[in-house]
Amino acid sequence: MAELGKIGVKIAQLRRSRGLTQEELGKHVSVSAQAVSKWEKGDSLPDLSIIVELADIFDCSTDYLLGRKGGLRSLLPQIREAFVNMTIEDKIGFLGDIITAAEVSILAPPVGAHPSMVHIHLGPAGIGLWAKDRLVCIATTTFLNEAVETLEKEAEFPLTLLPDEIRLVLLALLRDMDDLKPDYAVDEKTLQSLLPNTLNFDHILVKCIELGFVDRVRGGYRLNFKADLAVRLLAILHQTINKQGTMNVTVGKPK
Template sequence: MNNLEHTGTKIAKLRRSSGMTQEELGRHLSISAQAVSKWENGDSLPDLPLIVKLANLYDCSTDYLLGREGGLTSLIPQIREAFHQMELTERIGFLEKMITLAEGPVSTTPVHSEGHASLVHIHLGPTGLGLWAKDRLVCIASPTFLEEAVETLSTEAEFPFTLLSDEVRHVLLILLRNIDDLKPYYAVDEETLRTQLPASVDLERVLTECIELGFVDRVRGGYRLNFRADLTVRLLAMIHQMINKQGSMNVTVGK
Protein backbone atom coordinates (compact mmCIF):
# COMPACT_ATOMS: atom_id res chain seq x y z
CA MET A 1 0.00 0.00 0.00
CA ASN A 2 1.53 3.37 -1.03
CA ASN A 3 1.40 6.54 1.08
CA LEU A 4 -1.63 7.94 -0.79
CA GLU A 5 -3.69 4.82 -0.17
CA HIS A 6 -2.43 4.45 3.42
CA THR A 7 -3.35 8.03 4.38
CA GLY A 8 -6.69 7.82 2.60
CA THR A 9 -7.58 4.62 4.44
CA LYS A 10 -6.71 6.20 7.80
CA ILE A 11 -8.79 9.31 7.07
CA ALA A 12 -11.78 7.22 6.00
CA LYS A 13 -11.52 5.05 9.13
CA LEU A 14 -11.32 8.06 11.45
CA ARG A 15 -14.19 9.82 9.68
CA ARG A 16 -16.49 6.81 9.90
CA SER A 17 -15.63 6.09 13.54
CA SER A 18 -16.63 9.67 14.40
CA GLY A 19 -19.91 9.31 12.51
CA MET A 20 -19.07 12.04 9.99
CA THR A 21 -20.01 12.10 6.33
CA GLN A 22 -17.55 13.32 3.70
CA GLU A 23 -19.60 16.52 3.44
CA GLU A 24 -19.38 17.14 7.19
CA LEU A 25 -15.62 16.57 7.26
CA GLY A 26 -15.27 18.91 4.28
CA ARG A 27 -17.17 21.64 6.13
CA HIS A 28 -14.88 21.24 9.18
CA LEU A 29 -11.86 21.76 6.92
CA SER A 30 -13.43 24.33 4.56
CA ILE A 31 -13.00 22.08 1.54
CA SER A 32 -15.35 20.15 -0.73
CA ALA A 33 -16.65 16.64 -0.18
CA GLN A 34 -15.04 15.75 -3.51
CA ALA A 35 -11.60 16.61 -2.09
CA VAL A 36 -12.23 14.32 0.90
CA SER A 37 -13.33 11.57 -1.49
CA LYS A 38 -10.10 11.91 -3.49
CA TRP A 39 -8.03 11.52 -0.27
CA GLU A 40 -9.94 8.42 0.78
CA ASN A 41 -9.66 6.85 -2.66
CA GLY A 42 -5.90 7.42 -2.70
CA ASP A 43 -6.01 9.91 -5.58
CA SER A 44 -4.39 12.77 -3.65
CA LEU A 45 -2.97 13.78 -0.28
CA PRO A 46 -4.11 16.63 2.00
CA ASP A 47 -1.84 19.64 2.15
CA LEU A 48 0.34 19.87 5.28
CA PRO A 49 -1.89 22.44 7.08
CA LEU A 50 -4.88 20.14 6.50
CA ILE A 51 -2.94 17.13 7.84
CA VAL A 52 -2.41 19.10 11.06
CA LYS A 53 -6.11 20.04 11.19
CA LEU A 54 -7.10 16.40 10.69
CA ALA A 55 -4.75 15.32 13.50
CA ASN A 56 -6.28 17.90 15.85
CA LEU A 57 -9.82 17.02 14.83
CA TYR A 58 -9.40 13.29 15.41
CA ASP A 59 -6.92 13.56 18.31
CA CYS A 60 -4.20 11.54 16.58
CA SER A 61 -0.65 12.22 15.43
CA THR A 62 0.38 13.41 11.97
CA ASP A 63 2.74 10.40 11.90
CA TYR A 64 -0.29 8.14 12.20
CA LEU A 65 -2.03 9.83 9.28
CA LEU A 66 1.07 9.75 7.08
CA GLY A 67 1.83 6.11 7.86
CA ARG A 68 5.12 6.51 9.69
CA GLU A 69 5.74 3.25 11.57
CA GLY A 70 8.15 4.47 14.25
CA GLY A 71 6.70 2.43 17.11
CA LEU A 72 5.47 3.72 20.45
CA THR A 73 9.00 4.61 21.59
CA SER A 74 9.13 7.39 18.99
CA LEU A 75 6.14 9.01 20.72
CA ILE A 76 7.80 9.22 24.16
CA PRO A 77 9.21 12.79 23.72
CA GLN A 78 5.76 14.03 22.65
CA ILE A 79 4.03 12.14 25.48
CA ARG A 80 6.55 13.41 28.06
CA GLU A 81 6.06 17.03 27.01
CA ALA A 82 2.27 16.74 27.00
CA PHE A 83 2.21 14.81 30.28
CA HIS A 84 4.01 17.55 32.20
CA GLN A 85 1.44 20.09 31.00
CA MET A 86 -1.54 18.00 32.11
CA GLU A 87 -3.58 18.59 35.23
CA LEU A 88 -3.55 15.70 37.75
CA THR A 89 -7.00 14.47 36.68
CA GLU A 90 -5.87 14.47 33.03
CA ARG A 91 -2.80 12.40 33.92
CA ILE A 92 -4.96 9.84 35.71
CA GLY A 93 -7.29 9.67 32.73
CA PHE A 94 -4.36 9.10 30.36
CA LEU A 95 -2.88 6.35 32.52
CA GLU A 96 -6.31 4.75 32.78
CA LYS A 97 -6.34 4.42 28.98
CA MET A 98 -2.85 2.90 29.03
CA ILE A 99 -3.90 0.28 31.61
CA THR A 100 -6.92 -0.61 29.51
CA LEU A 101 -4.71 -1.09 26.44
CA ALA A 102 -2.02 -3.02 28.31
CA GLU A 103 -4.17 -5.46 30.24
CA GLY A 104 -4.13 -9.13 29.29
CA PRO A 105 -6.79 -11.80 29.87
CA VAL A 106 -8.16 -11.51 33.39
CA SER A 107 -7.11 -14.60 35.31
CA THR A 108 -9.51 -14.17 38.20
CA THR A 109 -12.98 -12.73 38.67
CA PRO A 110 -12.65 -8.94 38.84
CA VAL A 111 -14.35 -6.86 41.49
CA HIS A 112 -16.90 -4.61 39.85
CA SER A 113 -20.03 -2.60 40.46
CA GLU A 114 -22.23 -2.79 37.39
CA GLY A 115 -23.37 0.58 36.11
CA HIS A 116 -21.53 2.58 38.76
CA ALA A 117 -20.07 5.85 37.50
CA SER A 118 -16.73 5.12 39.22
CA LEU A 119 -16.39 1.50 38.11
CA VAL A 120 -13.37 -0.24 39.61
CA HIS A 121 -11.40 -2.40 37.21
CA ILE A 122 -8.71 -4.85 38.31
CA HIS A 123 -6.31 -6.93 36.26
CA LEU A 124 -4.19 -9.45 38.16
CA GLY A 125 -2.06 -11.93 36.25
CA PRO A 126 1.44 -12.81 34.99
CA THR A 127 1.94 -9.27 33.65
CA GLY A 128 1.44 -7.76 37.10
CA LEU A 129 -1.32 -5.81 38.77
CA GLY A 130 -3.34 -3.03 37.18
CA LEU A 131 -6.06 -1.27 39.12
CA TRP A 132 -8.06 1.82 38.35
CA ALA A 133 -11.16 3.53 39.63
CA LYS A 134 -12.44 5.95 37.01
CA ASP A 135 -11.59 9.58 37.85
CA ARG A 136 -9.99 8.53 41.14
CA LEU A 137 -7.09 6.10 41.13
CA VAL A 138 -4.56 4.39 38.91
CA CYS A 139 -2.14 1.76 40.16
CA ILE A 140 0.32 -0.39 38.19
CA ALA A 141 2.73 -2.91 39.74
CA SER A 142 5.08 -5.27 37.94
CA PRO A 143 5.44 -8.94 38.96
CA THR A 144 8.98 -8.15 40.15
CA PHE A 145 7.77 -5.46 42.53
CA LEU A 146 4.89 -7.62 43.80
CA GLU A 147 7.21 -10.57 44.47
CA GLU A 148 9.74 -8.35 46.26
CA ALA A 149 6.99 -6.79 48.39
CA VAL A 150 5.57 -10.17 49.40
CA GLU A 151 9.04 -11.63 50.13
CA THR A 152 9.75 -8.74 52.50
CA LEU A 153 6.69 -9.66 54.54
CA SER A 154 8.01 -13.16 55.16
CA THR A 155 10.80 -11.75 57.35
CA GLU A 156 9.42 -8.48 58.73
CA ALA A 157 6.17 -6.64 59.21
CA GLU A 158 5.67 -2.96 59.85
CA PHE A 159 2.65 -0.75 59.25
CA PRO A 160 0.11 -1.51 57.74
CA PHE A 161 0.60 -5.22 58.49
CA THR A 162 0.94 -4.52 62.20
CA LEU A 163 -2.84 -4.10 62.05
CA LEU A 164 -2.96 -7.91 61.79
CA SER A 165 -1.53 -10.45 64.20
CA ASP A 166 1.63 -12.29 63.12
CA GLU A 167 -0.30 -15.55 63.03
CA VAL A 168 -2.95 -14.18 60.64
CA ARG A 169 -0.27 -12.58 58.48
CA HIS A 170 1.62 -15.88 58.14
CA VAL A 171 -1.54 -17.75 57.13
CA LEU A 172 -2.40 -15.12 54.51
CA LEU A 173 1.09 -15.31 53.01
CA ILE A 174 0.97 -19.12 52.84
CA LEU A 175 -2.37 -18.97 51.03
CA LEU A 176 -1.26 -16.23 48.62
CA ARG A 177 -1.10 -17.72 45.14
CA ASN A 178 1.82 -17.54 42.73
CA ILE A 179 1.01 -14.74 40.31
CA ASP A 180 2.15 -16.95 37.40
CA ASP A 181 -0.35 -19.64 38.35
CA LEU A 182 -3.63 -18.04 39.41
CA LYS A 183 -5.75 -21.17 39.31
CA PRO A 184 -9.43 -20.55 40.17
CA TYR A 185 -9.69 -23.67 42.38
CA TYR A 186 -6.43 -23.17 44.25
CA ALA A 187 -6.49 -24.44 47.86
CA VAL A 188 -3.99 -25.41 50.56
CA ASP A 189 -4.84 -28.39 52.75
CA GLU A 190 -4.73 -28.18 56.54
CA GLU A 191 -1.74 -30.51 56.87
CA THR A 192 0.37 -28.29 54.59
CA LEU A 193 -0.65 -25.24 56.58
CA ARG A 194 0.43 -26.92 59.83
CA THR A 195 3.86 -27.81 58.44
CA GLN A 196 4.52 -24.19 57.43
CA LEU A 197 3.46 -22.60 60.72
CA PRO A 198 5.17 -22.77 64.13
CA ALA A 199 3.95 -25.68 66.24
CA SER A 200 2.79 -23.23 68.90
CA VAL A 201 0.16 -21.74 66.58
CA ASP A 202 -3.44 -22.79 67.25
CA LEU A 203 -4.29 -23.33 63.59
CA GLU A 204 -8.00 -23.90 64.10
CA ARG A 205 -8.35 -20.64 66.03
CA VAL A 206 -6.32 -18.65 63.47
CA LEU A 207 -8.24 -20.06 60.51
CA THR A 208 -11.51 -19.22 62.25
CA GLU A 209 -10.27 -15.67 62.76
CA CYS A 210 -9.24 -15.40 59.07
CA ILE A 211 -12.63 -16.69 57.94
CA GLU A 212 -14.47 -14.26 60.23
CA LEU A 213 -12.36 -11.39 58.88
CA GLY A 214 -13.54 -12.36 55.39
CA PHE A 215 -10.04 -13.23 54.13
CA VAL A 216 -10.22 -17.02 53.87
CA ASP A 217 -12.78 -19.44 52.44
CA ARG A 218 -13.06 -23.09 53.46
CA VAL A 219 -13.37 -25.07 50.20
CA ARG A 220 -13.02 -28.64 48.98
CA GLY A 221 -9.35 -29.53 49.36
CA GLY A 222 -8.60 -27.09 52.16
CA TYR A 223 -8.49 -23.30 52.47
CA ARG A 224 -7.88 -20.43 50.08
CA LEU A 225 -7.87 -16.65 49.99
CA ASN A 226 -10.89 -15.24 48.22
CA PHE A 227 -10.17 -12.81 45.39
CA ARG A 228 -10.70 -9.70 47.50
CA ALA A 229 -8.32 -10.97 50.17
CA ASP A 230 -5.73 -12.02 47.57
CA LEU A 231 -5.80 -8.50 46.11
CA THR A 232 -5.84 -6.85 49.55
CA VAL A 233 -2.72 -8.72 50.72
CA ARG A 234 -0.85 -7.69 47.57
CA LEU A 235 -1.93 -4.05 47.90
CA LEU A 236 -0.98 -3.98 51.58
CA ALA A 237 2.37 -5.56 50.67
CA MET A 238 2.92 -2.79 48.12
CA ILE A 239 2.08 -0.10 50.69
CA HIS A 240 4.37 -1.80 53.19
CA GLN A 241 7.20 -1.85 50.66
CA MET A 242 6.75 1.76 49.59
CA ILE A 243 6.54 3.37 53.03
CA ASN A 244 9.03 1.20 54.93
CA LYS A 245 11.87 0.49 52.48
CA GLN A 246 14.67 2.90 53.26
CA GLY A 247 15.60 5.33 50.50
CA SER A 248 12.83 4.15 48.20
CA MET A 249 10.21 6.84 48.75
CA ASN A 250 9.99 10.24 47.08
CA VAL A 251 7.08 12.31 48.35
CA THR A 252 5.75 15.49 46.76
CA VAL A 253 3.43 17.54 48.95
CA GLY A 254 1.28 20.21 47.32
CA LYS A 255 1.77 21.50 43.80
Protein backbone atom coordinates in the same frame (compact mmCIF):
# COMPACT_ATOMS: atom_id res chain seq x y z
CA MET B 1 1.08 4.87 -4.50
CA ALA B 2 0.76 2.11 -1.95
CA GLU B 3 1.82 4.48 0.86
CA LEU B 4 -0.66 7.10 -0.38
CA GLY B 5 -3.37 4.47 -0.23
CA LYS B 6 -2.52 3.64 3.40
CA ILE B 7 -2.82 7.30 4.41
CA GLY B 8 -6.09 7.52 2.53
CA VAL B 9 -7.43 4.42 4.28
CA LYS B 10 -6.62 5.94 7.68
CA ILE B 11 -8.31 9.22 6.79
CA ALA B 12 -11.41 7.32 5.63
CA GLN B 13 -11.51 5.17 8.79
CA LEU B 14 -11.07 8.15 11.11
CA ARG B 15 -13.65 10.19 9.19
CA ARG B 16 -16.23 7.43 9.48
CA SER B 17 -15.45 6.90 13.18
CA ARG B 18 -16.34 10.59 13.71
CA GLY B 19 -19.53 10.22 11.69
CA LEU B 20 -18.42 12.76 9.09
CA THR B 21 -19.17 12.77 5.38
CA GLN B 22 -16.47 13.67 2.88
CA GLU B 23 -18.15 17.01 2.38
CA GLU B 24 -18.28 17.74 6.12
CA LEU B 25 -14.60 16.85 6.57
CA GLY B 26 -13.73 19.01 3.56
CA LYS B 27 -15.49 22.00 5.13
CA HIS B 28 -13.45 21.57 8.33
CA VAL B 29 -10.20 21.94 6.37
CA SER B 30 -11.48 24.24 3.60
CA VAL B 31 -11.30 21.79 0.69
CA SER B 32 -13.89 20.16 -1.51
CA ALA B 33 -15.47 16.75 -1.02
CA GLN B 34 -13.72 15.71 -4.24
CA ALA B 35 -10.33 16.51 -2.69
CA VAL B 36 -11.16 14.34 0.35
CA SER B 37 -12.27 11.56 -2.02
CA LYS B 38 -8.91 11.71 -3.84
CA TRP B 39 -7.03 11.43 -0.50
CA GLU B 40 -9.03 8.40 0.51
CA LYS B 41 -8.55 6.71 -2.86
CA GLY B 42 -4.80 7.35 -2.72
CA ASP B 43 -4.81 9.61 -5.78
CA SER B 44 -3.29 12.55 -3.88
CA LEU B 45 -1.97 13.66 -0.50
CA PRO B 46 -3.24 16.52 1.68
CA ASP B 47 -0.85 19.44 2.14
CA LEU B 48 1.33 19.41 5.28
CA SER B 49 -0.72 22.16 6.93
CA ILE B 50 -3.90 20.17 6.30
CA ILE B 51 -2.35 17.02 7.76
CA VAL B 52 -1.80 18.96 10.99
CA GLU B 53 -5.44 20.10 10.91
CA LEU B 54 -6.62 16.53 10.29
CA ALA B 55 -4.58 15.31 13.27
CA ASP B 56 -6.34 17.90 15.46
CA ILE B 57 -9.77 16.94 14.11
CA PHE B 58 -9.18 13.19 14.59
CA ASP B 59 -7.30 13.66 17.89
CA CYS B 60 -4.32 11.63 16.69
CA SER B 61 -0.68 12.32 15.82
CA THR B 62 0.58 13.34 12.39
CA ASP B 63 2.94 10.33 12.64
CA TYR B 64 -0.09 8.06 12.83
CA LEU B 65 -1.67 9.64 9.76
CA LEU B 66 1.57 9.43 7.80
CA GLY B 67 2.18 5.81 8.77
CA ARG B 68 5.35 6.35 10.80
CA LYS B 69 5.95 3.32 13.02
CA GLY B 70 8.13 4.77 15.75
CA GLY B 71 6.50 2.89 18.60
CA LEU B 72 4.68 4.27 21.61
CA ARG B 73 7.91 5.53 23.19
CA SER B 74 8.19 8.09 20.40
CA LEU B 75 5.07 9.74 21.88
CA LEU B 76 6.66 10.27 25.31
CA PRO B 77 8.04 13.79 24.58
CA GLN B 78 4.56 14.89 23.47
CA ILE B 79 2.94 13.25 26.51
CA ARG B 80 5.40 14.85 28.94
CA GLU B 81 4.78 18.27 27.38
CA ALA B 82 1.01 17.82 27.59
CA PHE B 83 1.22 16.63 31.22
CA VAL B 84 2.62 20.00 32.31
CA ASN B 85 -0.72 21.68 31.65
CA MET B 86 -3.02 18.80 32.63
CA THR B 87 -4.95 18.65 35.88
CA ILE B 88 -4.55 15.68 38.22
CA GLU B 89 -8.01 14.49 37.16
CA ASP B 90 -7.04 14.65 33.47
CA LYS B 91 -3.82 12.73 34.13
CA ILE B 92 -5.68 9.99 35.98
CA GLY B 93 -8.29 9.85 33.24
CA PHE B 94 -5.55 9.52 30.60
CA LEU B 95 -3.84 6.72 32.50
CA GLY B 96 -7.21 5.02 32.90
CA ASP B 97 -7.60 5.11 29.11
CA ILE B 98 -4.15 3.52 28.75
CA ILE B 99 -5.11 0.73 31.16
CA THR B 100 -8.30 -0.05 29.29
CA ALA B 101 -6.46 -0.05 25.97
CA ALA B 102 -3.89 -2.59 27.19
CA GLU B 103 -4.39 -6.25 26.29
CA VAL B 104 -4.28 -7.36 29.92
CA SER B 105 -6.16 -4.38 31.27
CA ILE B 106 -9.19 -4.27 33.47
CA LEU B 107 -12.47 -3.70 31.69
CA ALA B 108 -14.02 -0.28 31.32
CA PRO B 109 -16.79 0.38 33.83
CA PRO B 110 -20.34 -0.30 32.66
CA VAL B 111 -22.31 2.64 31.33
CA GLY B 112 -23.92 4.53 34.20
CA ALA B 113 -21.58 3.10 36.84
CA HIS B 114 -20.73 5.43 39.71
CA PRO B 115 -17.29 7.00 39.00
CA SER B 116 -15.96 6.10 42.45
CA MET B 117 -16.45 2.35 41.84
CA VAL B 118 -13.10 0.59 41.71
CA HIS B 119 -12.61 -1.86 38.87
CA ILE B 120 -10.04 -4.55 39.57
CA HIS B 121 -7.98 -6.81 37.33
CA LEU B 122 -6.08 -9.53 39.17
CA GLY B 123 -4.35 -12.09 37.00
CA PRO B 124 -1.03 -13.45 35.68
CA ALA B 125 -0.04 -9.99 34.41
CA GLY B 126 -0.38 -8.36 37.84
CA ILE B 127 -2.90 -6.03 39.48
CA GLY B 128 -4.73 -3.16 37.83
CA LEU B 129 -7.01 -0.81 39.77
CA TRP B 130 -9.05 1.93 38.16
CA ALA B 131 -11.72 4.31 39.43
CA LYS B 132 -12.59 6.93 36.82
CA ASP B 133 -10.93 10.31 37.51
CA ARG B 134 -9.87 9.09 40.96
CA LEU B 135 -7.48 6.16 40.97
CA VAL B 136 -5.05 4.44 38.65
CA CYS B 137 -2.66 1.78 39.94
CA ILE B 138 -0.70 -0.86 38.02
CA ALA B 139 1.50 -3.41 39.80
CA THR B 140 3.35 -5.93 37.63
CA THR B 141 4.03 -9.49 38.72
CA THR B 142 7.71 -8.63 39.14
CA PHE B 143 6.90 -5.89 41.64
CA LEU B 144 4.29 -8.03 43.41
CA ASN B 145 6.68 -10.96 43.76
CA GLU B 146 9.36 -8.69 45.20
CA ALA B 147 6.82 -7.19 47.61
CA VAL B 148 5.59 -10.58 48.83
CA GLU B 149 9.18 -11.86 49.25
CA THR B 150 9.90 -8.81 51.41
CA LEU B 151 6.85 -9.52 53.54
CA GLU B 152 8.04 -13.05 54.19
CA LYS B 153 11.24 -11.67 55.74
CA GLU B 154 10.05 -8.61 57.63
CA ALA B 155 6.92 -6.76 58.68
CA GLU B 156 6.94 -2.99 58.77
CA PHE B 157 3.96 -0.66 58.54
CA PRO B 158 1.26 -1.35 57.33
CA LEU B 159 1.84 -5.08 57.94
CA THR B 160 2.28 -4.41 61.65
CA LEU B 161 -1.48 -3.82 61.70
CA LEU B 162 -1.86 -7.62 61.51
CA PRO B 163 -0.68 -10.03 64.22
CA ASP B 164 2.38 -12.00 63.09
CA GLU B 165 0.62 -15.37 63.22
CA ILE B 166 -2.21 -14.15 60.95
CA ARG B 167 0.26 -12.61 58.52
CA LEU B 168 2.12 -15.93 58.27
CA VAL B 169 -1.08 -17.83 57.48
CA LEU B 170 -2.13 -15.31 54.82
CA LEU B 171 1.26 -15.47 53.13
CA ALA B 172 1.25 -19.28 53.23
CA LEU B 173 -2.11 -19.35 51.46
CA LEU B 174 -1.24 -16.70 48.87
CA ARG B 175 -1.39 -18.22 45.39
CA ASP B 176 1.01 -17.82 42.48
CA MET B 177 -0.19 -15.13 40.10
CA ASP B 178 -0.13 -17.54 37.16
CA ASP B 179 -2.27 -20.11 38.98
CA LEU B 180 -5.31 -18.17 40.17
CA LYS B 181 -7.74 -21.06 40.01
CA PRO B 182 -11.15 -20.74 41.71
CA ASP B 183 -10.86 -24.24 43.19
CA TYR B 184 -7.44 -23.57 44.67
CA ALA B 185 -6.86 -24.94 48.19
CA VAL B 186 -3.94 -25.92 50.43
CA ASP B 187 -4.45 -29.15 52.32
CA GLU B 188 -4.08 -29.10 56.09
CA LYS B 189 -0.85 -31.10 56.20
CA THR B 190 0.88 -28.87 53.62
CA LEU B 191 -0.31 -25.70 55.33
CA GLN B 192 1.02 -26.92 58.70
CA SER B 193 4.40 -27.60 57.11
CA LEU B 194 4.55 -23.98 55.87
CA LEU B 195 3.99 -22.54 59.35
CA PRO B 196 6.23 -22.49 62.46
CA ASN B 197 5.83 -25.47 64.82
CA THR B 198 5.27 -23.03 67.69
CA LEU B 199 2.05 -21.77 66.11
CA ASN B 200 -1.23 -23.02 67.56
CA PHE B 201 -2.50 -24.19 64.18
CA ASP B 202 -6.15 -24.93 65.03
CA HIS B 203 -6.59 -21.74 67.06
CA ILE B 204 -5.13 -19.38 64.46
CA LEU B 205 -7.04 -21.00 61.57
CA VAL B 206 -10.31 -20.55 63.45
CA LYS B 207 -9.38 -16.93 64.08
CA CYS B 208 -8.57 -16.33 60.39
CA ILE B 209 -11.88 -17.89 59.36
CA GLU B 210 -13.83 -15.81 61.89
CA LEU B 211 -12.16 -12.64 60.62
CA GLY B 212 -13.27 -13.52 57.09
CA PHE B 213 -9.77 -13.94 55.63
CA VAL B 214 -9.75 -17.70 55.11
CA ASP B 215 -12.33 -20.16 53.81
CA ARG B 216 -12.36 -23.83 54.72
CA VAL B 217 -13.22 -25.67 51.52
CA ARG B 218 -13.09 -29.14 50.09
CA GLY B 219 -9.43 -30.04 49.95
CA GLY B 220 -8.23 -27.71 52.68
CA TYR B 221 -8.00 -23.95 53.15
CA ARG B 222 -7.77 -20.93 50.86
CA LEU B 223 -7.82 -17.17 51.00
CA ASN B 224 -11.07 -15.73 49.74
CA PHE B 225 -10.80 -13.21 46.90
CA LYS B 226 -11.01 -10.14 49.15
CA ALA B 227 -8.29 -11.42 51.46
CA ASP B 228 -6.08 -12.43 48.51
CA LEU B 229 -6.38 -8.95 47.03
CA ALA B 230 -5.96 -7.25 50.43
CA VAL B 231 -2.69 -9.09 51.12
CA ARG B 232 -1.31 -8.07 47.73
CA LEU B 233 -2.40 -4.45 48.21
CA LEU B 234 -0.78 -4.40 51.66
CA ALA B 235 2.36 -5.78 50.04
CA ILE B 236 2.26 -2.96 47.48
CA LEU B 237 1.87 -0.38 50.26
CA HIS B 238 4.66 -2.00 52.29
CA GLN B 239 7.05 -2.00 49.33
CA THR B 240 6.11 1.54 48.29
CA ILE B 241 6.36 3.12 51.73
CA ASN B 242 9.36 1.28 53.12
CA LYS B 243 11.43 0.51 50.02
CA GLN B 244 10.85 3.53 47.82
CA GLY B 245 13.75 5.19 46.03
CA THR B 246 12.29 8.69 46.14
CA MET B 247 9.23 10.28 47.66
CA ASN B 248 7.89 13.67 46.64
CA VAL B 249 5.42 15.42 48.93
CA THR B 250 3.51 18.56 47.93
CA VAL B 251 2.21 20.67 50.79
CA GLY B 252 -0.87 22.75 50.00
CA LYS B 253 -2.95 22.93 46.86
CA PRO B 254 -1.15 22.34 43.54
CA LYS B 255 -0.91 25.48 41.42
